[in-house]
Structure formats: structure tokens, C-alpha cells
Amino acid sequence: MADQRDAVFNTNRNKDFLRGEYDYSHVERWCRNRAERLNYLGLPAWEMLDIIAWEKFLNRFTTIEREENQQHLMFLQANVQDVEHRLHSLYGEFDQILLTGRDRNGRRPEWPYDIVNLDYFGGFVYADLSRPKAIKKLISNQVDFQRSFLLIITQHLRDGDVIGEKAAFLDDLRRSLKSAVLESATRDAIDRVMDWYSDSEIPDSMRQALYMNVFLRDAGEAEHFDVECRPGILYSGTGKASMIHFVTDFTFRAGIAHKTSSRQSLLQLVDLGMLEVRNGTFAKPALIAPKLSSSDGGA
Amino acid sequence: MQSPPQQSEELVYAPAVLILSQDLYPRKLEIVREYIQNASDAIDSFASIAGIIKDNSEPVIKVSVQGRSLLIFDNGIGMDGDEVSKLRRIAYSEKRAGHEAGYKGIGRLAGIAVADKLKISSTSYGDPELHHFEFRAKEMREEVSANKRRGVQEPASQVINRHTDLWSAPIDRKDHYTIVEVRGISESCPELLDGKVLKEYIGDIAPVDFSPEFKWGVRLSQRLRQDVPDYSPKTVYLSMLNGDRIRVFKPYIDAMVVAEPEYIEVLDPANPNNTVALCWFATKGQQVLDRIRPAGKIFSVDGDDSRDKKRFAGLVYKLFGFSVGDRSLPVRTLWGQSFPRALWFTGEIHIIDKDVLPTTDRSDFIETDSRKRLYQAAERIPAKLNKLAQEISNNRKAYEDGERFKQKLQTWKERLRTGQIEKAELKSIRGELHEHVSRLRQRADKCTDLDVQQFDKEVQKYATNLQKDLDEAKSPTSDNSIADVAGDLNMTAKAKKVFQIIMDTLEDHFADDPESYYELAARISKSLRKKY
Numbered sequence: 001m002a003d004q005r006d007a008v009f010n011t012n013r014n015k016d017f018l019r020g021e022y023d024y025s026h027v028e029r030w031c032r033n034r035a036e037r038l039n040y041l042g043l044p045a046w047e048m049l050d051i052i053a054w055e056k057f058l059n060r061f062t063t064i065e066r067e068e069n070q071q072h073l074m075f076l077q078a079n080v081q082d083v084e085h086r087l088h089s090l091y092g093e094f095d096q097i098l099l100t101g102r103d104r105n106g107r108r109p110e111w112p113y114d115i116v117n118l119d120y121f122g123g124f125v126y127a128d129l130s131r132p133k134a135i136k137k138l139i140s141n142q143v144d145f146q147r148s149f150l151l152i153i154t155q156h157l158r159d160g161d162v163i164g165e166k167a168a169f170l171d172d173l174r175r176s177l178k179s180a181v182l183e184s185a186t187r188d189a190i191d192r193v194m195d196w197y198s199d200s201e202i203p204d205s206m207r208q209a210l211y212m213n214v215f216l217r218d219a220g221e222a223e224h225f226d227v228e229c230r231p232g233i234l235y236s237g238t239g240k241a242s243m244i245h246f247v248t249d250f251t252f253r254a255g256i257a258h259k260t261s262s263r264q265s266l267l268q269l270v271d272l273g274m275l276e277v278r279n280g281t282f283a284k285p286a287l288i289a290p291k292l293s294s295s296d297g298g299a
Numbered sequence: 300m301q302s303p304p305q306q307s308e309e310l311v312y313a314p315a316v317l318i319l320s321q322d323l324y325p326r327k328l329e330i331v332r333e334y335i336q337n338a339s340d341a342i343d344s345f346a347s348i349a350g351i352i353k354d355n356s357e358p359v360i361k362v363s364v365q366g367r368s369l370l371i372f373d374n375g376i377g378m379d380g381d382e383v384s385k386l387r388r389i390a391y392s393e394k395r396a397g398h399e400a401g402y403k404g405i406g407r408l409a410g411i412a413v414a415d416k417l418k419i420s421s422t423s424y425g426d427p428e429l430h431h432f433e434f435r436a437k438e439m440r441e442e443v444s445a446n447k448r449r450g451v452q453e454p455a456s457q458v459i460n461r462h463t464d465l466w467s468a469p470i471d472r473k474d475h476y477t478i479v480e481v482r483g484i485s486e487s488c489p490e491l492l493d494g495k496v497l498k499e500y501i502g503d504i505a506p507v508d509f510s511p512e513f514k515w516g517v518r519l520s521q522r523l524r525q526d527v528p529d530y531s532p533k534t535v536y537l538s539m540l541n542g543d544r545i546r547v548f549k550p551y552i553d554a555m556v557v558a559e560p561e562y563i564e565v566l567d568p569a570n571p572n573n574t575v576a577l578c579w580f581a582t583k584g585q586q587v588l589d590r591i592r593p594a595g596k597i598f599s600v601d602g603d604d605s606r607d608k609k610r611f612a613g614l615v616y617k618l619f620g621f622s623v624g625d626r627s628l629p630v631r632t633l634w635g636q637s638f639p640r641a642l643w644f645t646g647e648i649h650i651i652d653k654d655v656l657p658t659t660d661r662s663d664f665i666e667t668d669s670r671k672r673l674y675q676a677a678e679r680i681p682a683k684l685n686k687l688a689q690e691i692s693n694n695r696k697a698y699e700d701g702e703r704f705k706q707k708l709q710t711w712k713e714r715l716r717t718g719q720i721e722k723a724e725l726k727s728i729r730g731e732l733h734e735h736v737s738r739l740r741q742r743a744d745k746c747t748d749l750d751v752q753q754f755d756k757e758v759q760k761y762a763t764n765l766q767k768d769l770d771e772a773k774s775p776t777s778d779n780s781i782a783d784v785a786g787d788l789n790m791t792a793k794a795k796k797v798f799q800i801i802m803d804t805l806e807d808h809f810a811d812d813p814e815s816y817y818e819l820a821a822r823i824s825k826s827l828r829k830k831y
């Protein structure tokens with residue numbers, strides 16, 4: 001079958017780098033650790049570029065598509081790529097399917113999954129909070145099967161702070177961080193770092209990176225997952241849209257009733273900051289967030 | 300005299316499209332056949348250029364189910380924009396009758412009878428665009444029904460144009476394929492979304508190869524490739540819901556216990572050099588004398604009910620590799636009244652004469668001179684199979700009688716050895732033995748299976764030897780291997796008579812179970828000897 005890639009694929013160098021190298025290495029690591037092919041749940045476009053790139057690490061793949069014509073093209077692509085038998089394509093909105101458990105045809109996801117790749121069209125925080133709720137539901141479904149998983153999330157940086165969610169979040173985070181430390185020097189550093197994040201002059205991408213990682217950590221720990229976050233990665237996607245990308249490990253900790261405390265501390269998480277991909281590789285970020293661990297507290 | 304219609308006059312109205320699509324396929328699985336037929340033709344067409352353009356991809360047809368969609372994909376020649384745009388035309392086909400499996404131009408839209416939408420995407424080699432066609436069938440059905448209620452008459456072409464769309468997108472020029480999505484299949488047609496049903500159906504009707512799990516498959520395939528010019532089995536994959544992908548084969552497998560197949564060449568009576576069909580057939584087999592031999596009974600397989608068990612009984616017509624009608628069609632057209640023996644066989648009649656055309660629903664052939672010629676020529680099939688069935692029946696009886704007699708002889712021999720045969724019984728055994736030998740000889744005379752003949756001869760020889768043993772046992776000089784209780788116990792005449800009546804009554808009572816009678820007689824004999 002001839003390769004369609006050059007003619008119709010909708011991608012760019014930055015996305016190719018993330019998919020083909022950065023994410024690839026994490027998917028490969030998960031496959032190696034699990035010693036078997038991974039079950040995938042995701043929101044790929046009809047080209048299924050991620051599935052094709054990671055195909056040798058994958059077993060079954062469940063895709064969710066809300067556009068009928070896009071789903072039809074996905075069926076075509078699956079046949080052309082000779083993976084149609086491994087495709088379980090659900091029709092509808094991801095959030096709705098997660099929350100109701102079924103797609104528009106009454107089909108269910110094939111829980112549990114080992115890798116979840118949510119390449120969202122749009123941002124993460126909307127007024128109805130359906131996406132955060134759906135992520136929580138996803139984590140809750142995974143815990144029903146006590147299954148660790150790798151979560152990859154990509155989103156547009158265009159929602160801003162629609163409902164004041166992030167401002168409230170930063171206040172909460174400041175309190176959480178302070179309650180976790182006694183040293184006044186560190187408490188001062190927390191104030192300095194949180195003030196920096198709260199500054200309206202600071203690009204929202206910085207706040208978004210911190211917000212998402214803390215959100216994922218909280219949601220995971222509440223369901224007995226040890227959550228290991230990585231820096232959000234800023235890049236310019238197709239159509240020069242600003243995108244942010246997260247790769248997070250959720251490792252289930254069996255035999256505990258209390259809320260899990262991840263090996264990665266909250267302070268370490270704050271210090272993850274953000275990375276940037278330009279021209280198909282990692283580049284020095286235009287702006288570096290202050291760190292709690294640095295002696296000057298990021299001042 | 301009527302004047303010819305004016306050019307602008309509309310002659311076909313919207314309800315005609317619904318009537319055509321809905322009434323053509325009373326059995327909804329036929330829709331799958333229509334699309335596989337188109338895919339098969341596309342693969343055959345591409346085969347003619349594959350070598351020239353050095354495309355060595357494996358030609359495949361892939362069937363899968365996603366949600367309420369049935370998908371049929373092929374990497375055949377594909378369609379260019381012009382061809383895709385002609386999908387709007389009902390009953391328009393540029394295929395030539397007798398050259399390709401499909402030629403009526405109706406099957407491409409078969410899906411509109413059962414689904415909300417029909418989506419077809421296709422590109423042909425060298426075409427820089429992928430062409431999409433969408434037929435919003437449910438929308439059209441609802442509108443046409445509403446219009447009918449309101450008494451609105453609309454030309455078919457207007458309605459079709461309103462409920463269809465065509466568009467194109469760039470694609471690699473080397474690509475060549477077609478995918479059909481029958482989307483939003485009605486809940487009244489669950490069979491179209493059931494992997495198990497699809498597997499059985501496609502195996503039954505499509506031009507697929509013999510299963511590797513069928514030991515006669517390679518030989519049959521070779522013969523069909525050699526003698527049926529258009530025999531070209533396709534690779535059809537079916538995705539099952541559990542993620543398995545299976546290759547679909549014809550239904551014959553070794554587990555069915557099929558005896559060695561044979562062939563009948565159906566020659567044109569008017570021109571014996573012209574073969575109009577090739578039939579292969581086989582019977583149900585059974586293990587006889589270290590070999591699978593024709594069992595001589597209705598061809599049955601495992602199944603839930605009687606009909607299911609007999610689903611492969613009879614022959615099926617094949618045209619371009621596709622089934623025409625079911626297994627009752629050859630029975631009706633060739634056997635007529637005396638059909639039971641037809642069901643002893645399974646197999647296929649591959650029609651070589653392509654002037655024989657199927658009806659649109661492929662349940663029969665169109666009544667033509669070619670069909671008449673085919674049926675006339677094919678009369679030799681029932682003639683040969685009926686004769687063969689008689690032979691198989693004779694051989695089976697020869698073997699079964701021999702086997703039964705052998706077991707009886709072994710029982711007698713054992714009873715003789717252990718002194719369980721009464722003198723009074725000797726006469727009847729000898730009579731029975733003689734009768735069996737005579738009947739077996741007659742069976743063997745009618746038997747054409749040399750192995751079975753030989754087996755029967757060995758049984759007869761065994762019988763002759765036992766006869767000698769019985770004769771020796773009867774002589775006064777022999778030992779007491781033959782028991783004569785009445786004599787040994789010096790019974791009075793009256794007691795003897797009573798004893799004989801009792802034993803005769805018991806023998807009558809156990810007529811169907813002589814073993815029990817002999818065991819009982821031996822026990823009575825032993826008890827009497829012990830007591831007196």
C-alpha cells in the first residue's frame with residue numbers, strides 16, 4: 001500500500017518530534033516494563049499518526065471520534081495501514097463517553113488501558129469542567145482494574161482562565177505548599193514563586209503547565225496512583241496554534257486505603273517548570289519559571 | 300401510435316429508488332455479497348495492470364464491523380472521480396455481462412436499503428485525489444415517504460442529488476483502493492454486524508479458497524484453476540469483535556469427514572469439445588478398513604438443529620466463484636422428484652459458460668437458451684451421482700453386513716470355546732450361519748470396493764472355519780463342549796418337554812438380545828447340573 005503521508009497528513013516537525021521521539025521513548029519504556037503490547041485509548045485524528053508510529057508497542061487501540069466523516073477516514077486509514085482488526089472506534093465526544101460509559105452507538109470502551117493519549121481539540125478548562133471530570137472518570141475506571149497507565153495529554157493554550165479556575169488553583173497550591181513546610185525561608189520562596197505564577201504578565205502557558213500537573217497528581221493520588229509528572233512542553237502546532245503537551249506516569253499502588261503520596265514531591269513538581277520544542281527539537285524556553293529549590297527562591 | 304417521450308420528461312420517480320433497493324434483497328446478507336462482488340471485480344481488474352506498474356501488494360478484500368457500520372475494503376483498481384460521480388446513477392454499469400461477477404449497477408447502492416448512510420471512498424492508481432461519495436439513505440427514505448403521504452411526486456434524479464454528496468481530497472497517486480461503509484445499520488438487520496454470521500456467509504458465497512484445514516483443498520484448487528478459466532479465489536479477511544482477524548475460506552474442513560472428492564465434466568451436448576461446467580463432489584466419509592470411505596448417507600455436519608446439520612448437503616452453483624442460489628437450486632433444477640440421493644453429496648458446480656447469467660438477487664439463473672443448455676448438459680450430474688450413490692449404498696451394506704456377521708461369528712466362537720452352546724441351539728446357529736454366508740456372498744458380488752470385497756471374503760472364510768468347529772462339536776465323539784442338559788440329567792420325557800418349552804419361550808423373549816439369552820441359558824444349565 002502506498003504511503004499517503006506526504007499527500008494528506010496534517011502534522012508538523014514539532015508534533016513529529018514529540019510523537020516520534022519524546023512520546024515514543026515513553027511508550028517504548030512502558031511496553032518494555034509491562035513486557036507485552038499495550039492497550040491504547042486515544043483521540044487521534046483520522047490519520048492515526050500516533051498509533052502508526054507506536055504500532056509495534058500496541059495491542060488493541062480504542063479511538064474516539066466525534067465527526068462522522070473523520071471516523072470514516074479513520075476506517076479507511078486503518079484498512080490502508082492493515083490494522084483495522086485492532087481498531088475499536090467509538091463515535092461521540094470523549095468527555096461524554098467517559099462520563100456515560102457508552103458512545104452514540106452504545107459501544108463501550110474496552111477497559112482498562114495501558115496508554116491514554118488525549119490530543120484535545122481546544123483547551124482543558126471549560127465552564128462545565130467536563131474535561132477535568134472526564135479525566136477523573138478515566139482515572140477512576142483505571143483504578144477499578146488496578147491498572148497503571150501512561151497518560152499523554154495535548155491541549156490548545158487558548159482557554160485562558162475562563163472561570164477563574166487557575167487563579168483559585170494558585171491560591172490553593174500556595175496554601176498546600178506552605179502547609180507542607182515549616183522553614184520560613186522555604187515559605188518565603190513559595191510566596192515568591194506563587195507570586196511569579198500569579199503575575200498577569202506571565203504567559204498563561206506557565207500557569208497551565210503547573211495547573212495540569214498538579215491536577216493530574218491530585219486526581220491520581222485520590223485513586224491510589226503514584227503520579228510522576230514531567231514538565232509541560234510548549235510547542236507550535238499545525239496552523240501555528242500554541243500547544244502544551246504532558247506525559248505522566250500513573251502507577252497503581254495496591255493494598256492501601258489512604259490517599260497515595262507520590263514519590264515525586266509537590267515541591268519537585270512545582271520545580272518541573274516547562275520545556276519548549278521548536279523546529280522539531282527541544283529548545284531553550286523563552287521564559288524559565290523560578291524554582292523552589294534554587295537558593296534565591298526564583299527571585 | 301404513441302409519440303416518443305420528450306427529452307425533458309422525467310420517467311423515473313423517487314419511490315422507484317426505494318422499491319429497487321428494498322425489494323431486491325429480501326435476505327439482507329445479500330448486500331454483503333454485492334460489495335464483495337464489486338471488490339472482487341476491482342481486484343481482477345487491477346491484476347491486469349499490477350505487473351506493468353510493478354505493484355506487488357497482496358490483493359485483499361477486508362470486511363470489518365465498527366459500531367453500527369459494516370466496512371468492505373479492497374485494494375483493487377479503485378475508482379476515479381468520474382466513476383465515483385456515476386454512483387448516483389441507478390442501474391448504470393460499464394461492466395460487461397459475462398465478463399465480471401457484477402454488471403447491473405444496482406449492487407453498489409445495496410446498502411441504502413438497510414442503513415442510515417452509505418459512504419464510499421475510492422481512488423485509482425495514478426489519480427491524485429481520493430473521492431468520497433455519501434448517500435444519506437435514511438434522510439431520503441423519510442422524505443420520500445413524507446412526500447408520498449402528501450401526494451408530492453418528485454423525479455428520482457432530483458431526490459438523489461439532494462441526498463447525495465461528492466467531494467475529493469488529495470492523495471498519493473500510487474494509492475488504489477475502495478472502502479464502502481454501510482453506516483447506521485438498522486437494528487432489524489443484526490446479521491450484518493455479526494462476525495460469526497458474516498464468516499459463514501462469506502465462506503459460503505464468496506470466491507474464497509479452500510481451507511488449509513481441508514486435506515482435499517489443494518488438489519481441488521489445482522483442478523479448478525486448471526479447468527475453470529475464471530477460477531481466482533480472493534483473499535478475504537474478516538475482523539472479529541475480539542480483535543482477531545481471520546482469513547475466510549470455503550466451509551469444508553477435515554472435521555466434517557469428507558471422503559475423497561471426484562469430478563464431473565459437463566460437456567455441451569451440441570459440441571462435446573466445449574465444457575460448460577465442472578462439478579466436484581464428495582460424500583460424507585466414515586472410517587472403514589483404515590481409510591475414509593463414502594458413508595452413504597445425507598451429508599451432515601455438527602449443528603444445533605437438523606437444518607443446521609444438513610447445511611452443506613447438496614451441490615451449489617458457482618459463477619465467477621460466487622454462489623448462485625443455495626444448495627436447493629441444483630436439487631430443483633437437476634434432480635427434480637428423486638432428490639434424496641442428491642443430499643448424500645456436497646460440492647460445487649462451477650459454470651464455465653458465461654452466457655449463463657444470474658438473476659439480480661442471485662437466487663437463480665435468468666431463463667435463457669444458455670441456462671437451458673446448461674441444465675440439459677448437467678443432467679449427467681444426477682445420473683452419475685444417483686448411480687454412484689447406489690454403488691456406495693451397496694458397498695456400505697457389504698461392509699456393514701460383513702462387520703456384523705464377523706462380530707456374530709466371534710461371539711459364537713467364544714461361546715463354543717466356553718461350552719455355552721446347547722445342542723438344541725446348534726441347528727439354528729448352523730442355519731443362521733449358512734444364511735449369513737449366502738447373504739454376504741450376494742453383498743460382496745454387488746460391491747465395487749475391492750477392499751470391502753476382500754474383507755467380506757475373509758469373513759466368509761472365518762465362517763467356514765467356524766462351521767467346521769461346530770460340526771466337530773456336534774459329533775458323538777466330541778467332548779462336552781456342547782451342553783445337553785436334558786440328556787445329561789436323565790430328564791423324563793415330560794420334564795424334557797417342559798424344559799424345552801421354557802427354553803423356547805426364553806429364546807423368543809430375548810429374540811432381540813440373543814447374548815442375554817445365551818448367558819441366561821448357560822446359567823440355567825449350570826444351576827441344574829449343580830442341583831441334580
